[in-house]
Every structure is written in structure tokens, then in C-alpha cells.
Amino acid sequence: MIAKLSGSLDSVGEDWIIIDVGGVGYLVFCSGRTLRVLPEVGGSVSLMIETHVREDHIHLFGFQSMAEKAWFTLLQTVQGVGAKVALGVLSIFSGEELTQIVAAADKTALTRVSGVGPKVAGRIVAELKDKVAKMDLGPVAFAGATDKGKKAAATDGGSAVAAGDAVSALVNLGYGRADAFGAVAAAARRLGPDATVEALITAGLKELAA
Structure with a gap:
């Protein structure tokens, strides 16, 4: 091998x-x-x-990188995603971008990939949600949900720390980590990089209640 x-x-x-x-x-x-x-x-x-x-x-x-290889393997665990489609996904999206897409359940973004229709995109989001939520994502993952994106992660990790704390708070309230992660990612996308932990928790709860 x-x-x-x-x-x-x-x-x-x-x-x-x-x-x-x-x-x-x-x-x-x-x-x-x-x-x-x-x-x-x-x-x-x-x-x-x-x-x-x-x-x-x-x-x-x-x-x-090992990260790209790991995503290649992870994507192929989804029904309907073979090596060709997995390479197509990785040709367009970085690992950090895929993390945000899955967390925010952004199926539309995935349909940009050749060979990925609405059904396959839906399966990628649904089947990888729990797995991605358990990954060690680092600050770039949450920073990517904000308008400043990776630049924010490189210059100020505060937004990522706040988002991580908000996820922990929602988990402590009894929500599953995958659901909490997705809700906070969506909240961070709306509120921007200056959102406080309290604001993210409140917005995250509204996402979960929707």
C-alpha cells in the first residue's frame, strides 16, 4: 500500500x-x-x-496535506460520493469552507460541484454533520463563518473563541453538539466577527427553535 x-x-x-x-x-x-x-x-x-x-x-x-486526505476519506463515507466527486468537492472548497458548509447546512453551495445534485448535497450535509462537529476545528473554522473569513482568524481569534464558548454553553443546556455547532455557525455568519458570546448564544437558541 x-x-x-x-x-x-x-x-x-x-x-x-x-x-x-x-x-x-x-x-x-x-x-x-x-x-x-x-x-x-x-x-x-x-x-x-x-x-x-x-x-x-x-x-x-x-x-x-493530511487534512485534505482526511476530507477525501470522510466525503466518501457518504452514499453516492465516490472518489471522483470527492476530488471535485475538494477542488472547489477547502477543509475550513467544507466545515462551514456542513455546519450551516448550505446544500446550495455544494451543488456548485459537478456531479453533486440537491439529493447528494443533502446527504453530505446530513451524514457528515455529527462527524464534523466532533472534529478539532481550530479558530479558522468559526472565523470562516464571518464576513472577514480567514483574515479574521489570522488577525484576531476572539470571534472563534466566542463561538466555541457559545457552542459549549448550548451543549451544557442539553443540545447536541452537532446542532449547537450548526446554530452558532449560522449565528456567527449573520452577526459578524464582533459578536459576543451572549449574542451568539441568544441567536443560536433562536436558530435551534426555528
Whole structure:
């Protein structure tokens, strides 16, 4: 089982690359996001690899980070989402953006991906909601729900801390973590990066009651 490849970039296609490792060329399928950060042909490249072995083929999928690889695996746990669709999702959305999409149940955003219709988008949101809520998301995840997005996460983690505290408060009130996470994410999107814990709790409760 191949878990990582390091070598020189031999060639690049629409959704694939060939990595030359000691004179052996490995065909690796990648998301558009990974393709965009690769060096020029001939440069050194190192990718995390997921190997799919089937009766009629062996496919290698490459990722710039363990986080992207983890999302690739997670997306494929959803009924109707195979490797091709998962790569399509990761070509458009980062992990932080996917976290917010799932938390806010934003099915419309997912339909931007080729091969993802309303039904599949609904399943992604529904089936991953609990799993995403249990992930260690860090400040960028909640900051992404605000208008300032990642810039806010980089310059001021206060909004993310407030959102995390609001989620904890709602969980302590008896709400499930997944529901609390989604409600606070939606509240943070509306109220902006300066929202206080109290404001997020109040708005989150209204979301849960809707």
C-alpha cells in the first residue's frame, strides 16, 4: 500500500500528475486545489497518497496535506460520493469552507460541484454533520463563518473563541453538539466577527427553535 510519494514532477494533466520516483512514473489523481500548488514540471514534489485497489485497476490519489486526505476519506463515507466527486468537492472548497458548509447546512453551495445534485448535497450535509462537529476545528473554522473569513482568524481569534464558548454553553443546556455547532455557525455568519458570546448564544437558541 502506497502512503506517500516523493520525486520529481514529470507531467501534469487536467486532474492527474505523473511523479517520477527513481525512474518509475506513478500516475496520481489530484484535486484542483492540490494541482494549483504544485511546482513547475521537473520540480520536486511530495504528496500524501491514498491507494484504491479494485478488481480492474489500482488508482493513486494524491494530497498536499493530511487534512485534505482526511476530507477525501470522510466525503466518501457518504452514499453516492465516490472518489471522483470527492476530488471535485475538494477542488472547489477547502477543509475550513467544507466545515462551514456542513455546519450551516448550505446544500446550495455544494451543488456548485459537478456531479453533486440537491439529493447528494443533502446527504453530505446530513451524514457528515455529527462527524464534523466532533472534529478539532481550530479558530479558522468559526472565523470562516464571518464576513472577514480567514483574515479574521489570522488577525484576531476572539470571534472563534466566542463561538466555541457559545457552542459549549448550548451543549451544557442539553443540545447536541452537532446542532449547537450548526446554530452558532449560522449565528456567527449573520452577526459578524464582533459578536459576543451572549449574542451568539441568544441567536443560536433562536436558530435551534426555528
